[in-house]
Amino acid sequence: xxxxxxxxxxxxxxxxxxxxxxxxxxxxxxxxxxxxxxxxxxxxxxxxxxxxxxxxxxxxxxxxxxxxxxxxxxxxxxxxxxxxxxxxxxxxxxxxxxxxxxxxxxxxxxxxxxxxxxxxxxxxxxxxxxxxxxxxxxxxxxxxxxxxxxxxxxxxxxxxxxxxxxxxxxxxxxxxxxxxxxxxxxxxxxxxxxxxxxxxxxxxxxxxxxxxxxxxxxxxxxxxxxxxxxxxxxxxxxxxxxxxxxxxxxxxxxxxxxxxxxxxxxxxxxxxxxxxxxxxxxxxxxxxxxxxxxxxxxxxxxxxxxxxxxxxxxxxxxxxxxxxxxxxxxxxxxxxxxxxxxxxxxxxxxxxxxxxxxxxxxxxxxxxxxxxxxxxxxxxxxxxxxxxxxxxxxxxxxxxxxxxxxxxxxxxxxxxxxxxxxxxxxxxxxxxxxxxxxxxxxxxxxxxxxxxxxxxxxxxxxxxxxxxxxxxxxxxxxxxxxxxxxxxxxxxxxxxxxxxxxxxxxxxxxxxxxxxxxxxxxxxxxxxxxxxxxxxxxxxxxxxxxxxxxxxxxxxxxxxxxxxxxxxxxxxxxxxxxxxxxxxxxxxxxxxxxxxxxxxxxxxxxxxxxxxxxxxxxxxxxxx
Amino acid sequence: xxxxxxxxxxxxxxxxxxxxxxxxxxxxxxxxxxxxxxxxxxxxxxxxxxxxxxxxxxxxxxxxxxxxxxxxxxxxxxxxxxxxxxxxxxxxxxxxxxxxxxxxxxxxxxxxxxxxxxxxxxxxxxxxxxxxxxxxxxxxxxxxxxxxxxxxxxxxxxxxxxxxxxxxxxxxxxxxxxxxxxxxxxxxxxxxxxxxxxxxxxxxxxxxxxxxxxxxxxxxxxxxxxxxxxxxxxxxxxxxxxxxxxxxxxxxxxxxxxxxxxxxxxxxxxxxxxxxxxxxxxxxxxxxxxxxxxxxxxxxxxxxxxxxxxxxxxxxxxxxxxxxxxxxxxxxxxxxxxxxxxxxxxxxxxxxxx
Numbered sequence: 001x002x003x004x005x006x007x008x009x010x011x012x013x014x015x016x017x018x019x020x021x022x023x024x025x026x027x028x029x030x031x032x033x034x035x036x037x038x039x040x041x042x043x044x045x046x047x048x049x050x051x052x053x054x055x056x057x058x059x060x061x062x063x064x065x066x067x068x069x070x071x072x073x074x075x076x077x078x079x080x081x082x083x084x085x086x087x088x089x090x091x092x093x094x095x096x097x098x099x100x101x102x103x104x105x106x107x108x109x110x111x112x113x114x115x116x117x118x119x120x121x122x123x124x125x126x127x128x129x130x131x132x133x134x135x136x137x138x139x140x141x142x143x144x145x146x147x148x149x150x151x152x153x154x155x156x157x158x159x160x161x162x163x164x165x166x167x168x169x170x171x172x173x174x175x176x177x178x179x180x181x182x183x184x185x186x187x188x189x190x191x192x193x194x195x196x197x198x199x200x201x202x203x204x205x206x207x208x209x210x211x212x213x214x215x216x217x218x219x220x221x222x223x224x225x226x227x228x229x230x231x232x233x234x235x236x237x238x239x240x241x242x243x244x245x246x247x248x249x250x251x252x253x254x255x256x257x258x259x260x261x262x263x264x265x266x267x268x269x270x271x272x273x274x275x276x277x278x279x280x281x282x283x284x285x286x287x288x289x290x291x292x293x294x295x296x297x298x299x300x301x302x303x304x305x306x307x308x309x310x311x312x313x314x315x316x317x318x319x320x321x322x323x324x325x326x327x328x329x330x331x332x333x334x335x336x337x338x339x340x341x342x343x344x345x346x347x348x349x350x351x352x353x354x355x356x357x358x359x360x361x362x363x364x365x366x367x368x369x370x371x372x373x374x375x376x377x378x379x380x381x382x383x384x385x386x387x388x389x390x391x392x393x394x395x396x397x398x399x400x401x402x403x404x405x406x407x408x409x410x411x412x413x414x415x416x417x418x419x420x421x422x423x424x425x426x427x428x429x430x431x432x433x434x435x436x437x438x439x440x441x442x443x444x445x446x447x448x449x450x451x452x453x454x455x456x457x458x459x460x461x462x463x464x465x466x467x468x469x470x471x472x473x474x475x476x477x478x479x480x481x482x483x484x485x486x487x488x489x490x491x492x493x494x495x496x497x498x499x500x501x502x503x504x505x506x507x508x509x510x511x512x513x514x515x516x517x518x519x520x521x522x523x524x525x526x527x528x529x530x531x532x533x534x535x536x537x538x539x540x541x542x543x544x545x546x547x548x549x550x551x552x553x554x555x556x557x558x559x560x561x562x563x564x565x566x567x568x569x570x571x572x573x574x575x576x577x578x579x580x581x582x583x584x585x586x587x588x589x590x591x592x593x594x595x596x597x598x599x600x601x602x603x604x605x606x607x608x609x610x611x612x613x614x615x616x617x618x619x620x621x622x623x624x
Numbered sequence: 625x626x627x628x629x630x631x632x633x634x635x636x637x638x639x640x641x642x643x644x645x646x647x648x649x650x651x652x653x654x655x656x657x658x659x660x661x662x663x664x665x666x667x668x669x670x671x672x673x674x675x676x677x678x679x680x681x682x683x684x685x686x687x688x689x690x691x692x693x694x695x696x697x698x699x700x701x702x703x704x705x706x707x708x709x710x711x712x713x714x715x716x717x718x719x720x721x722x723x724x725x726x727x728x729x730x731x732x733x734x735x736x737x738x739x740x741x742x743x744x745x746x747x748x749x750x751x752x753x754x755x756x757x758x759x760x761x762x763x764x765x766x767x768x769x770x771x772x773x774x775x776x777x778x779x780x781x782x783x784x785x786x787x788x789x790x791x792x793x794x795x796x797x798x799x800x801x802x803x804x805x806x807x808x809x810x811x812x813x814x815x816x817x818x819x820x821x822x823x824x825x826x827x828x829x830x831x832x833x834x835x836x837x838x839x840x841x842x843x844x845x846x847x848x849x850x851x852x853x854x855x856x857x858x859x860x861x862x863x864x865x866x867x868x869x870x871x872x873x874x875x876x877x878x879x880x881x882x883x884x885x886x887x888x889x890x891x892x893x894x895x896x897x898x899x900x901x902x903x904x905x906x907x908x909x910x911x912x913x914x915x916x917x918x919x920x921x922x923x924x925x926x927x928x929x930x931x932x933x934x935x936x937x938x939x940x941x942x943x944x945x946x947x948x949x950x951x952x953x954x955x956x957x958x959x960x961x962x963x964x965x966x967x968x969x970x971x972x973x974x975x976x977x978x
Binding site: 205206207208255258259301302342344420421465515519527561562563567605606 | 673675676677678692699700701702703704705721723724725726737740742745763804805806852854855856885905907928943944945946947948949950951952967970
């Protein structure tokens, strides 16, 4: 540990000294803008995409899974009750979701279910393509999603009632309160959602391809979000946020199975507290967060009753100091986690982890640079030093280029290490997955036109894979290697009444090592990673109306590898339209949305049907 | 399934002797071969990924060429979720699809679907007469009696918990009650004429498979049971047994070391050598002569297989690789020398020999 600290200091010392030397020969620039938000601070070289409010819309039933599937190049797998993302050809647990900078992924299994993560109630949703584990910690390997809920002080008052109905038995109600002065900002969102999810589909797996009714997939959700920000004085502010949710779901089976009695219950309680203090040359932010997750999955027909409760207690401190053209950022994190699982050998597992990260950021004329080092200590395994180096340069007023080279990691989950039972056992000797990411991109920012492209190369080693060992039981090991590379592009055109937002990604993500002498998947595209995915949305605003057409393409995916041929799911193109009418003379807006307008039959996971054309009507009554 | 297959061979012989085979059937070495596309080779049942519905059947010719997905290639639909086993009875193949709660009945000549029988959680099937067959079914903790003329369920017979392997000898069916997700230690013996339970024998914890030898004796393999407490610590463990049943009574019990969990009992065509997988950590295939007096300590094949088969002087084993890509089937001579291997479907589990 002493050596590591020495290395950090050495690295810092070198960078600061050499950069200071460079700085002496240059003219001074305006001071770097101080952001207490860690994402913004470390955006140099990073491919960040902020979800457009128009695309998020007003719907209380809109989920993160829909939003990403329809409006980004991220592939979403939807099966049973679960929707998980694939960023840059990585697996589901390689996406980190952060709520005000606090990781939300389950510490039991590393996942967050995007099908029960709503998109309303946040000030901003940002998608980061590419790993950022040096700043945000374990799991940010393929990408990260940042949900920011702390309101700004912008003198706003609003009460909004929302009612929503959909053609497959969707009924959702929401009440939203927003009140902010220049000292106090408060918002609240309470929603209830009931979705019968009854839709007809063609069962291509049965004789005669009958049209059947999917009548087992009911969802009942309740969610409450309260956010409060208080400006104590011009230099100090406090924030409190609470997000609680309860979701009860019937879990449908694949369409070859005639019935299901599977149910899933997810409850979360998340509390966030922060204090931010600006001083002459810097800002210090202290965050505390308490996260609780209560999960239960039952399938009595198969004798399955799986339960766990997790608790995380997180303390995070972040200091930024601005010295001339330099921005120094030092952060520390201390997290206590515990999981009680009916499948762990000691019922309750406790763990502590601590981490420090440090960065130096520098602006030199048209050039910006960011170096980060992170070191994490964990009770049961060691985490390597995680560095990051990023540059961006403004070539012209409208063209900038960026480069990033960083290391990322993902810690083994509690399930990976502590699972116990007949037929499967965790492996306490697992180490973190390791990934090196290189990416290069350029951004064109013209007044009406924005275009960005990023090429990346991601090497993941020591990936954790559950394998059946010779005695027939399952156990995870750090043996898989994946090489992912590709290209991502985003296009935005804005005119007075028309916006066009397009995206396209090419992803090649291949298995690089045989995990078994008979493994024939080496060099082949990973399962459920499309080579091509893209979409385009047209948003037209005309007086009281806005009109959105969104079309997106999801390429073929492999479901299983074979020596001669792979099994695949076909590509599909889906179209959604939405019309919103917001007249000035009454405080009401109406949104009509048709999802899957062309009534396409498609699937993102083998033999799991998706709904056809669906009409959703959203009525908002707003008092300002 | 394999045991039922063996029994199939014996039945086939009986049928041949009675000269009751149909005109278009060919008699070859005492066995009935049904003509068609699938006569010279064997089938492998591929479970597919649980919960995904991609189970399938592969056909491997005697020359070692493979046709995968033989059901969906001639039918416009798929087999479904977890293809558990397949049996050839008369001129039909019965494919038991566990997760999809059905039995697909196809013509063995071309694998075209004839009927679908709805059941609950089917495991293995055995013909008990020309008119009917028994299907073990975890969903009802009993046997579904299939009317072979109409391909419907005519009645059910209650057994123990989680009826698994089944075999038929001398007018009785022997059902291994493996206990499903819990524990059972019995074999239910059913009079196949009356469909009534004749008796129940306690053979050892978790009986999983059974075969009939050349003398009509029934051999049952039990896996032994491991009891865990709520924190998944091992509380107790019992041994697996190889049990010989003659005249519906236990004649001999050979105990395996505690901690081993032997499985997949199959028998060669002549009914003289048993094969099974066993081992404390790494499993291997052992051969046991029915006249033997103690369990072998030297493995015939030092490889862990997901499923076993024996036919025509060869021993077969499947490897599911990583359980997501296509698996493999290995063929060995009776003395354990590798002959060939072929790539089949996802999670190959069992064999069905024509």
